[in-house]
Amino acid sequence: MKQDTKFRETIPASLRLAVPPRYLASGDSFTSFMYTSRIFKQVISKMVPEVCEAIISSLKQHIKRPTSEADWKAISQEFQCRWNFPHCIRSIDGKHVQMVAPQHSGSLFYNYKGTMFLGVADANYNLLYADVGCQGRISDGGGFKCTSLYKDLENNTAHVPRSDALPGRTQPVPYVLVGDDAFAMSSYLMKPYPGRTLEIPKRIYNYRLSRARRIIENVFGIMSSKFRVLLKPIALQPNKVKSVVLACAYLHNFLRRNSESRYAYTPPGSLDSYDGDGNVIEGFWRREINHQENRLMDLRNAPRRCSANLHKIRDEFCEYFVSQEGEVAWQYDSIS
Incomplete structure (x- = not known):
C-alpha cells in the first residue's frame, strides 16, 4: 500500500x-x-x-536447505526410492538467463548469456537452494564457487551425513550431488563419465545419474514454460533481474506446496516420466519451449582433471549399479 x-x-x-x-x-x-x-x-x-x-x-520459508543429517538422509532415501540413485542428496544445474547489458558496464555483461541462475532440487522437483547474480562472462565452475553452498560444502558446514557404504557394499562413499559436465567433480559432486564409446557399466552409471539429474532439468523447464520472462532478454538492471528470477524460483516452490496447487501448476504429463521399461516420456514443457528462439541456456561443458580418489568414488557407484543389489531390470535395455 x-x-x-x-x-x-x-x-x-x-x-x-x-x-x-x-x-x-x-x-x-x-x-x-x-x-x-x-x-x-x-x-x-x-x-x-x-x-x-x-x-x-x-515466501522465503519455501526455499530452505536441510539443517540436519536426518533431513539429508530423508532426501537421499527419496532419490533412492524414486530415481534409483543412493547417497544422492541433491540434483544441481545452472542456466544462463539472458538480459540486456546495462549501459557503461564495459565487458562485465558483454555477453549474450547475461547472468547465471544456479539451482539445487530435491527428488520431488522442489528447489532447496537458488543463487542468481554471477555475470555470464564468469566461467561455469567459477559461478558455483561464488555461492554460499559451495563454501559450506568445502568447509563441511552443510551438515551432510558422513560417508558410509552403499547397500550390499563395504567401501564407504560420501553423500553427493549429481550434475553434468559443466561442474568439476569432487567428493560431494558426481558427474557422468566422458566420451561416447564407453563400456556397459559406465554407460549404465551415466544412465542412472541422468535419471537423478533430470529433476533439476525439469525444474528449469517448468519454470521457463510458466514464467516466460525467463525466455526473453530481461531489460532491467542486474539487481532487478536477480529479484525477478528469484521471485520465479520462490513462486515455483509455493505453487508446489500442496496437491491442489501442484496439480494446477504441473498437471499430469507436464514433467518427464518413465514407463515400465525405463523409457523416458518427455513432459509437455519440452514441446512448449523448444520452438522458442531465446531460452534458458545450458552451462558450457568444460573437461577437467580430477584426483584418483574421486575416480574411485565414481567407480564404486558404477560397480554398485551393475551389482545384484544395485541393478534395476530395465537399465540394460535403456542403454541399447
Missing part, C-alpha cells in the same frame, strides 16, 4: 500486485502493460522489482 496525497490517489494494492505476476508469466514489455493496465511504464518499472522483493520476503 502507498499513501494517498493531496494531488492524487495511489494505485490500489490489488492492481500493484496483479501487474508484476502477469509480467513474470508473459515476459511482455512494460509498454504493452501500460496500455492494458493504464499505468505509466515508468511506474510499472518500479512496481515490478518492489513486488518481486515482497514475494521473496513473504
Whole structure:
C-alpha cells in the first residue's frame, strides 16, 4: 500500500500486485502493460522489482536447505526410492538467463548469456537452494564457487551425513550431488563419465545419474514454460533481474506446496516420466519451449582433471549399479 496525497490517489494494492505476476508469466514489455493496465511504464518499472522483493520476503520459508543429517538422509532415501540413485542428496544445474547489458558496464555483461541462475532440487522437483547474480562472462565452475553452498560444502558446514557404504557394499562413499559436465567433480559432486564409446557399466552409471539429474532439468523447464520472462532478454538492471528470477524460483516452490496447487501448476504429463521399461516420456514443457528462439541456456561443458580418489568414488557407484543389489531390470535395455 502507498499513501494517498493531496494531488492524487495511489494505485490500489490489488492492481500493484496483479501487474508484476502477469509480467513474470508473459515476459511482455512494460509498454504493452501500460496500455492494458493504464499505468505509466515508468511506474510499472518500479512496481515490478518492489513486488518481486515482497514475494521473496513473504515466501522465503519455501526455499530452505536441510539443517540436519536426518533431513539429508530423508532426501537421499527419496532419490533412492524414486530415481534409483543412493547417497544422492541433491540434483544441481545452472542456466544462463539472458538480459540486456546495462549501459557503461564495459565487458562485465558483454555477453549474450547475461547472468547465471544456479539451482539445487530435491527428488520431488522442489528447489532447496537458488543463487542468481554471477555475470555470464564468469566461467561455469567459477559461478558455483561464488555461492554460499559451495563454501559450506568445502568447509563441511552443510551438515551432510558422513560417508558410509552403499547397500550390499563395504567401501564407504560420501553423500553427493549429481550434475553434468559443466561442474568439476569432487567428493560431494558426481558427474557422468566422458566420451561416447564407453563400456556397459559406465554407460549404465551415466544412465542412472541422468535419471537423478533430470529433476533439476525439469525444474528449469517448468519454470521457463510458466514464467516466460525467463525466455526473453530481461531489460532491467542486474539487481532487478536477480529479484525477478528469484521471485520465479520462490513462486515455483509455493505453487508446489500442496496437491491442489501442484496439480494446477504441473498437471499430469507436464514433467518427464518413465514407463515400465525405463523409457523416458518427455513432459509437455519440452514441446512448449523448444520452438522458442531465446531460452534458458545450458552451462558450457568444460573437461577437467580430477584426483584418483574421486575416480574411485565414481567407480564404486558404477560397480554398485551393475551389482545384484544395485541393478534395476530395465537399465540394460535403456542403454541399447
